[in-house]
Structures are given as structure tokens and as C-alpha cells.
């Protein structure tokens with residue numbers, strides 16, 4: 001059995017809004033994440049806004065529920081978990097030291113657009129924001145940890161959302177290009193690995209989660225904003241290569257792997273159609289440089305008219321990525337039948353019916369290591385370019401013992417099985433170049449806004465209500481992952 005290749009990029013992954021905090025420090029502007037409240041497994045997170053008469057209101061997820069004339073805004077007295085998050089803004093040295101102790105070769109992080117261009121409209125970047133990331137890169141360099149930078153993990157400045165309607169407006173592409181150019185020029189020679197958009201396809205997954213009528217209403221906006229993001233991605237891939245030919249720039253897909261619920265060909269077709277839309281639509285553009293042949297069927301199904309000009313097609317063609325990266329957490333079952341009365345399960349932006357062969361986490365996400373091997377093969381067979389798994393892990397509640405130890409054997413078990421699957425995939429012939437587990441240090445959950453849903457090797461003392469000392473503690477998985485990296489994946 002083959003082992004992990006020499007120089008394999010072992011590490012961990014985070015995003016700015018989920019760890020940094022310091023939401024009003026260092027000249028940062030507000031981002032869309034700063035107006036998201038805390039939710040739970042059963043209670044949604046809300047976006048807060050002021051309506052046109054300045055009365056406060058809230059809505060959950062469904063953006064078209066934002067009333068006409070309303071603007072996203074902070075509400076006095078509301079708790080916003082991302083404002084402090086785990087305060088990486090002030091703890092980055094300590095945290096990076098701990099990543100180094102585990103032997104990280106790579107650290108995935110995102111840069112917060114609203115820290116660099118507070119409203120997105122400024123002509124000049126915010127120097128304090130750039131310096132904050134310089135400090136992080138210097139610290140990483142000290143330990144020979146390679147940064148893997150996500151340029152957009154959703155941190156759009158609030159001003160752009162309020163005044164331009166975000167990515168639905170084509171003008172946002174130019175503002176994003178200005179921001180990306182700043183990063184490529186500023187950190188030239190320091191950052192070599194970049195991801196353009198985190199989980200660019202999750203807009204489509206989200207559309208599939210909406211009730212049919214809302215999905216029909218939201219489809220035009222969703223496909224349009226996605227077209228703008230795909231164009232922006234292609235433009236900045238070209239830009240990044242022109243500024244530094246050494247840059248390796250990847251796409252990042254939320255790989256919500258799915259299986260047909262039965263061998264009924266109707267289920268197989270339903271699964272195929274879902275995969276084309278959710279898993280392949282975006283990466284076919286980003287890797288192959290053109291909208292795939294099945295796009296017309298999808299646009300027709302949703303009654304979408306997309307304005308794709310000849311110039312747009314040329315941009316997409318010229319801006320293909322160097323490697324493919326993805327998040328992998330769970331799998332789901334797809335059926336052509338009415339799911340009424342069937343037991344439903346969750347996932348990050350996926351929904352399906354329960355797979356009787358799998359176990360589920362406390363948050364209802366399927367645990368399926370074989371699915372990771374399957375996904376890696378599916379991806380590599382399709383695209384044949386280097387692949388990185390940049391998110392994977394188990395969200396679980398941890399217990400701190402009286403001696404500050406944390407026995408997270410469930411997390412070790414999950415990761416062990418998934419790393420074994422990586423090795424199998426390498427044996428299948430997949431050119432896998434790296435693995436960054438999600439939330440290498442506990443962070444604010446994206447979907448629920450909780451702290452209680454933890455992924456880290458490092459525990460952070462902070463709870464769902466924002467109490468706690470922010471003290472860092474090493475979980476059992478910390479020592480385990482250290483051994484895994486030291487043995488290049490042999491000692492599991």
C-alpha cells in the first residue's frame with residue numbers, strides 16, 4: 001500500500017469571521033457576518049436589519065425576505081457571536097505556536113475583505129488590516145508553515161450588500177478584483193497557495209434547500225450572482241498568475257456527496273441531476289473553463305435567463321484553476337419520490353433521507369469515510385488535476401475534565417477513518433497534495449452560530465452565550481494529530 005507522498009501538506013483550516021473577532025478593530029468595516037445572530041441546532045441564525053422607517057427586523061437565511069428599502073444593520077442588545085469569535089485577532093501568536101507544535105505544514109485561513117477595504121469602495125486599502133495579516137504570515141514563516149489563503153470565505157463588506165445588493169450586482173466584480181490585486185501584490189512571494197471562493201457552489205445547494213416556490217423566486221438572483229462570482233474567480237486566477245507565476249490558485253467546492261436512495265433508475269437519474277447542479281456546475285466552469293452542456297437544462301428548469309456574453313466566455317476560458325480543493329463532511333441519499341413521511345437528515349447545505357448503513361453525528365450529519373474515497377476518485381477521474389481536501393472533521397460537544405484534559409476519542413475515530421480513506425484514494429491513483437481538517441482550533445459554527453459545536457484539536461473556553469476565558473486547551477486529538485503528521489500519516 002502506498003503512503004502519503006513526501007511533502008504532503010498536513011494542516012488545519014479556519015475562516016476569518018469564525019475565528020478572528022476584533023470586528024471593530026484595526027479599521028475593519030462591518031461584513032455581512034457581523035449582522036448574524038447566534039442560533040442552535042433547532043433555532044436558525046438571523047440576519048438583523050433596519051427597515052425603511054428604521055425599525056429593527058430579522059430574517060433567517062432567505063434573502064428575499066429582506067423587506068424593500070431595508071438595510072442590514074446591528075441591533076442594540078443583540079448577541080453576535082462573530083464579533084469576538086475566539087479572538088484570534090489577539091491570540092494568533094499563541095495559536096500558531098500550537099499549530100507548529102502539532103507539526104502543521106500548512107494553515108488554511110481566509111482574509112476578511114472588510115478588514116482590507118472596510119466598505120469595499122475605498123481607493124486605498126486599510127494599512128492596519130494588511131499589517132494584521134503580515135503579522136500572521138511572519139508568525140507562520142517562523143515555523144515553516146505554508147499559508148493557504150481563501151480570498152473570499154463570504155466576508156463581503158456590508159456596504160456592498162446594502163448599497164449594491166452584493167454579488168447580484170456586476171459592479172461587485174470590479175471591487176473584488178481591486179481587493180484581490182491588493183492581496184496578490186502585497187503578499188507576493190509570501191503566499192503561494194490561494195483559493196478564490198470558499199464553497200462557491202453552496203449558493204446552488206442552498207437553492208435546493210428552499211421550498212419550491214421560494215427556490216423559483218430566488219433562482220434568477222442565485223444564478224446571476226454565481227455567474228458574477230465565477231467571472232470574478234476566473235479574472236483573479238489570471239491576475240494572480242500574472243503577478244506571480246509561482247502562485248498556485250485553486251477552486252473550492254462544497255462536496256455534498258450523494259448516492260441514489262435505491263437502484264431504481266429514477267433515483268439514479270435524480271442523483272445524477274442533483275450532482276450536476278450541486279457538485280459539478282461550478283467546478284466544470286472553474287477547471288474546464290466553460291459552462292457544461294447540461295447547464296441549459298438547469299437554467300430552463302429554473303426559468304433562468306443568464307446574460308453570458310462572448311467576453312464572459314473568454315474570461316472563463318482563460319481563468320482556469322491549478323488545483324481542485326473541496327470540503328467533505330457527510331453524504332446524503334437522493335430519491336425521485338416524495339420524501340413526505342421519510343426521515344430527513346442534515347448536512348452543511350445538504351438534505352436527504354437517512355442512510356441506514358451510516359451513523360450520524362449529534363447534529364444529524366452522516367459519518368461516511370468511504371464517501372470521501374469515492375468523492376476523491378470521482379473528482380480526480382473527472383478533472384485529473386491535483387486535489388486538496390481543505391475541510392473535513394466532526395462537529396461535537398466536548399467535555400473538559402477537572403484536570404483540563406479533553407478526551408475526544410470520537411473525533412480521533414472520525415479523523416482516523418477519513419485519513420485511511422485518503423490513503424486508499426492515493427492508492428487508487430488520486431494526486432492528493434494536502435489535507436487541512438476543519439476548525440483545527442474551535443471556532444464559531446457557520447450554520448448554527450454555536451461555540452458548542454466544536455471541531456478543534458485545540459479547545460477554546462467560550463460558550464454559546466459569549467462567556468468564558470478564551471483559554472486554549474489541548475484535546476487528546478491534539479497529541480494524536482501530532483503523531484499522524486510526524487509519521488506522514490503512517491501512525492493512525
Ligand code: BG6
Pocket residue numbers: 015018198199254327348391395438444445446447448449453
Ligand atoms: C463549511 C464552511 O460549509 O462547513 C465552514 O466552509 C463551516 O465555514 C463548515 O464552518 C462546518 O459548518 P458548521 O456549521 O458546522 O461550522
